[in-house]
Amino acid sequence: MINAIAExxxxxxxxxxxxxxxxxxxxxxxxxxxxxxxxxxxxxxxMFDGWLPAECRILGVARRQYGDAEFRExxxxxVMRYSRRQPDSEVLDRLMANxxxxxxxxxxxxxxxxxxxxxxxxxxxxxxxxxxYLATPPSAYPAIASHLGSHGLARPFDGxxxxxxxxxxxxxxxxxxxxxxxxxxxxVFDESQIYRIDHYLGKETxxxxxxxxxxxxxxxxxxxxQYIDQVQITVAESLGVAGRGSYYDQAGALRDMVQNHxxxxxxxxxxxxxxxxxxxxxxxxxxxxLRSIRPFxxxxxxxxxxxxxxxxxxxxxxxxxxxxxEPDIASDSRTESYVALxxxxxxxxxxxxxxxxxxxxxxxxxxxxxxxxFKTAPHRFFLQTxxxxxxxxxxxxxxxxxxxxxxxxxxxxPGPAIKVRTVNMEFLxxxxxxxxxxxxYERLLLDAMVGDSTLFTRKDEVxxxxxxxxxxxRGWWRARGPIPTYDAGTWGPEEADAMIERNGFRWRKx
Ligand SMILES: NC(=O)c1ccc[n+]([C@@H]2O[C@H](COP(=O)([O-])OP(=O)(O)OC[C@H]3O[C@@H](n4cnc5c(N)ncnc54)[C@H](OP(=O)(O)O)[C@@H]3O)[C@@H](O)[C@H]2O)c1
Numbered sequence: 001m002i003n004a005i006a007e008x009x010x011x012x013x014x015x016x017x018x019x020x021x022x023x024x025x026x027x028x029x030x031x032x033x034x035x036x037x038x039x040x041x042x043x044x045x046x047m048f049d050g051w052l053p054a055e056c057r058i059l060g061v062a063r064r065q066y067g068d069a070e071f072r073e074x075x076x077x078x079v080m081r082y083s084r085r086q087p088d089s090e091v092l093d094r095l096m097a098n099x100x101x102x103x104x105x106x107x108x109x110x111x112x113x114x115x116x117x118x119x120x121x122x123x124x125x126x127x128x129x130x131x132x133y134l135a136t137p138p139s140a141y142p143a144i145a146s147h148l149g150s151h152g153l154a155r156p157f158d159g160x161x162x163x164x165x166x167x168x169x170x171x172x173x174x175x176x177x178x179x180x181x182x183x184x185x186x187x188v189f190d191e192s193q194i195y196r197i198d199h200y201l202g203k204e205t206x207x208x209x210x211x212x213x214x215x216x217x218x219x220x221x222x223x224x225x226q227y228i229d230q231v232q233i234t235v236a237e238s239l240g241v242a243g244r245g246s247y248y249d250q251a252g253a254l255r256d257m258v259q260n261h262x263x264x265x266x267x268x269x270x271x272x273x274x275x276x277x278x279x280x281x282x283x284x285x286x287x288x289x290l291r292s293i294r295p296f297x298x299x300x301x302x303x304x305x306x307x308x309x310x311x312x313x314x315x316x317x318x319x320x321x322x323x324x325x326e327p328d329i330a331s332d333s334r335t336e337s338y339v340a341l342x343x344x345x346x347x348x349x350x351x352x353x354x355x356x357x358x359x360x361x362x363x364x365x366x367x368x369x370x371x372x373x374f375k376t377a378p379h380r381f382f383l384q385t386x387x388x389x390x391x392x393x394x395x396x397x398x399x400x401x402x403x404x405x406x407x408x409x410x411x412x413x414p415g416p417a418i419k420v421r422t423v424n425m426e427f428l429x430x431x432x433x434x435x436x437x438x439x440x441y442e443r444l445l446l447d448a449m450v451g452d453s454t455l456f457t458r459k460d461e462v463x464x465x466x467x468x469x470x471x472x473x474r475g476w477w478r479a480r481g482p483i484p485t486y487d488a489g490t491w492g493p494e495e496a497d498a499m500i501e502r503n504g505f506r507w508r509k510x
Contacts, residue, residue: 024128025131028144030071042445045438057100058098071099072097079095134165138172145185154193166196166448171457179466195453197444204438235368240310253307270345270350272349298478306341307483309322310361337360394408409422
């Protein structure tokens with residue numbers, strides 16, 4: 001059954017309209033992995049839920065030679081394989097019927113004229129609002145943007161029709177390349193037309209950070225340096241480079257995870273309340289956090305960052321090779337598959353509170369979480385009794401898997417003596433709400449379709465994040481010699497333990 005409800009109540013009881021105008025969705029790179037695994041299933045689920053307008057047309061563009069029928073079958077196979085829901089054949093047929101494919105080389109300007117002719121042919125009936133998606137190698141972004149511009153396909157909103165462009169990650173390789181890419185895009189598109197995607201922001205649990213902080217009265221007063229001792233953010237993966245060796249070896253964990261996803265999590269946790277839940281108000285506060293993070297000097301990089309590579313080991317019961325033995329990894333690579341670091345945020349709310357970030361491949365399990373550790377009670381008068389290991393209060397926001405929130409506190413063990421034990425109060429999404437939550441790409445595609453850029457990164461945010469990360473990259477570049485290693489299936493190198501222990505803390509085991 002098709003759910004036709006495409007409206008959500010807002011705080012003032014009005015109905016928030018999230019019906020996109022009729023539009024044409026042009027996917028550059030439609031023959032690729034991202035389109036198959038994420039974009040087609042997301043479009044299918046949006047259509048199933050009644051969010052797509054009847055006049056939504058999809059045009060795939062890539063180098064591969066497909067006929068329309070063949071391309072539609074690709075979509076069917078991708079939805080059957082990757083959709084979070086069992087596909088409904090009527091909806092799938094409708095999606096496919098709205099789809100066309102054009103073979104083109106992104107670097108060939110003449111082919112954009114052909115694309116324009118198709119898009120503007122009244123017989124074809126493509127809606128004249130265009131949403132372009134760059135699901136292509138990043139090296140193709142500047143060429144596509146400038147060809148769209150030179151063919152008049154990038155016009156700003158003219159009061160009637162809009163054009164928007166979604167740009168995939170990675171957005172640049174360092175600060176200079178990110179600034180250059182922003183420059184390229186801005187020669188053609190206005191910032192309001194550009195949607196830089198970070199799929200972490202489309203995750204329900206990540207958006208819930210804002211709801212948790214700003215829709216509840218009890219947490220925000222405690223959300224300061226007066227009550228919080230440290231924050232730990234972990235993005236652990238049990239997978240290795242998983243067939244992406246040539247990309248990953250050029251990137252590494254810092255660029256692949258920290259620059260985008262993890263700094264986004266930091267900014268959501270640390271931001272001030274925005275004046276409204278609107279794109280620029282939210283992003284103004286996020287960028288202030290990024291700018292307040294203390295840049296790393298060469299000395300800081302040595303003291304407060306650790307990078308490492310996995311060696312062979314056992315993960316989830318399976319023997320796995322070391323990083324250097326993975327396909328497409330240079331035998332003398334110094335690229336990090338693990339990074340741990342300490343950030344300091346120099347502002348009134350957070351001065352002196354360390355934020356520890358760590359991410360790595362081939363760790364014991366897949367887990368993303370934010371753990372906020374509160375200061376201990378000022379006077380522990382239960383110490384005289386049997387409370388040897390009373391741990392500080394800990395609020396854990398679990399992003400994936402097992403999405404939820406848990407609060408750790410001390411409770412009296414039943415019995416005649418005062419014996420205190422640490423217990424957890426748990427909220428689990430899966431048990432409190434029905435149904436599978438939408439995939440991040442569903443939420444973000446719909447946002448771009450309705451012109452809501454709140455959950456997309458703005459130019460200044462991307463550049464502030466790269467400025468920080470580049471200060472670390474510079475320090476690493478100066479350091480010579482081998483980088484530390486860790487056995488696959490462990491929680492990382494000893495050096496990362498030593499780093500956090502210098503501040504009197506320990507890494508959590510998610
Ligand atoms: N895959 C993921 O899960 C994922 C996740 C996050 C971000 N991303 C980002 O999304 C983007 C796409 O990734 P992907 O994994 O889908 O890559 P991919 O599988 O290599 O697909 C790239 C697509 O671009 C097309 N293409 C490349 N060069 C072209 C050219 N000169 N002219 C015409 N078509 C060209 C390819 O067409 P042909 O196949 O026809 O040659 C293919 O359709 C990348 O920026 C990646 O970093 C991907």
